[in-house]
Amino acid sequence: MKNPYPRSFSHIGLSVPDITKAVKFYQEVLGWYVIMEPSEVIEDNSPIGQMCTDVFGPGWGSFKIAHLSTSDKVGIELFEFPNNEDPENNFEFWKTGIFHFCVQDPDVEGLVEKIVEHGGKQRMPIREYYPGEKPYRMVYCEDPFGNLLEIYSHSYELTYSQGAY
Template identity: 85%
Template sequence: MQGCIGTGWGKFRIAHLSTSDKIGIELFEFPNNETPENNFEYWKTGIFHYCVQDPDLEGLVEKIKAHGGKQRMPVREYYTGEKPFRMVYCKDPFGNLVEIYSHSYELTYSEDAY
């Protein structure tokens, strides 16, 4: 995660959820989040990132870079030598953070799934 959001953030809480139709959802909570006085400051919100799945992860990274995006971190292997699951964070050409998985969300995070 350090390559995604930089250094100095310490720790965070995360929940991984998966639906029966293979949709993955991640919920992040950072310890220094703030609750606004008026309950919802819509002008300060936006997407944190979105995620896509592509078995040719490296090829998609090259396409993103060729169209003005950037790779934010080296490709990460989840289970080196055991399973071929990989991920990487990039910035798309519009400046949005994009996470790319090589395999489906439920395969990546479920125990003994491969």
């Protein structure tokens, strides 16, 4: 049996209540590039309609979608579904599934400030991983739509390469 090789990360899909506002937020705050402006996908017999029925099952109707990209070519799919619901608690970390994504910026404080200025929130104080030893910092925030994002000051590999905690 061949050993598995590390796959690259292609994209992540985020559900938002207002795709136009979300595109603007991610462009202005995180600087992500718009690859495809918001457009509507309708349940029909087209290739994309059939593909979505395979994913969502019959009766999904329609939704809006936009595609963005990070500076390192990771894709961000934004979805706006009709009748979307805000969960009462968007941070149910004990439940299986994705509960956050992380971006890297050496100016953690500046990015937190920008997130808050644009309607998001800071969920915790900025913390150091190795106080007094290394300048690695992190913080959890929330976009204006309830999606949790973490900010690292340094790369994932640098932060954990010598063993964390």
